[in-house]
Amino acid sequence: MQFPLRNSEVDYMKKIMFILIALAMLTAYAAAEEFETEQIESVEGYTVSWIEDKEITDNYQTRTVYETIVQGETDWLSKTVNSYTTQLHIDLNWGDSSDSLRLKIYSPDGHTFGYYYDNSDGSNDGRIQFNINNPDGIARGTWRYEVYGYDVSGTEDYTI
Ligand SMILES: [Ca+2]
Numbered sequence: 001m002q003f004p005l006r007n008s009e010v011d012y013m014k015k016i017m018f019i020l021i022a023l024a025m026l027t028a029y030a031a032a033e034e035f036e037t038e039q040i041e042s043v044e045g046y047t048v049s050w051i052e053d054k055e056i057t058d059n060y061q062t063r064t065v066y067e068t069i070v071q072g073e074t075d076w077l078s079k080t081v082n083s084y085t086t087q088l089h090i091d092l093n094w095g096d097s098s099d100s101l102r103l104k105i106y107s108p109d110g111h112t113f114g115y116y117y118d119n120s121d122g123s124n125d126g127r128i129q130f131n132i133n134n135p136d137g138i139a140r141g142t143w144r145y146e147v148y149g150y151d152v153s154g155t156e157d158y159t160i
């Protein structure tokens with residue numbers, strides 16, 4: 001290719017540039033889509049599955065902590081996972097759908113899940129119940145639960 005370029009060569013390069021830019025935009029869009037999906041459905045091997053049926057909770061043996069919360073208060077609770085397991089069951093239950101609590105989970109290996117609200121599980125029932133699953137085993141160590149009084153009148157009591 002010699003300079004100055006002929007018009008046909010300039011047109012050709014413009015077309016190539018246009019295609020490259022279009023490809024770059026498409027790739028960025030695809031990457032953004034994937035990232036967004038992963039934030040909701042899974043994080044590096046972890047998936048969240050919602051539990052809507054209240055009866056199923058009887059099948060889980062989890063340590064239950066009783067706490068109270070007021071508007072704007074944050075409670076930090078934790079659960080220690082010592083042995084290999086592929087599932088962590090989480091059940092925040094305040095039993096009063098007129099009050100609204102918010103939940104976020106921090107894994108020992110640096111992942112976060114949430115924020116979750118009452119209706120995140122598809123049911124506005126004063127309870128947020130789900131499992132965090134990882135077929136390779138969930139991280140061992142201290143899982144931290146951040147419970148926030150999002151819209152609470154008076155004092156709300158709950159278990160988790
Ligand atoms: Ca409290």
Ligand SMILES: [Ca+2]
Nearest residue numbers: 094095157158
């Ligand atoms: Ca309550």
Ligand SMILES: [Ca+2]
Nearest residue numbers: 118123125127
């Ligand atoms: Ca709920």
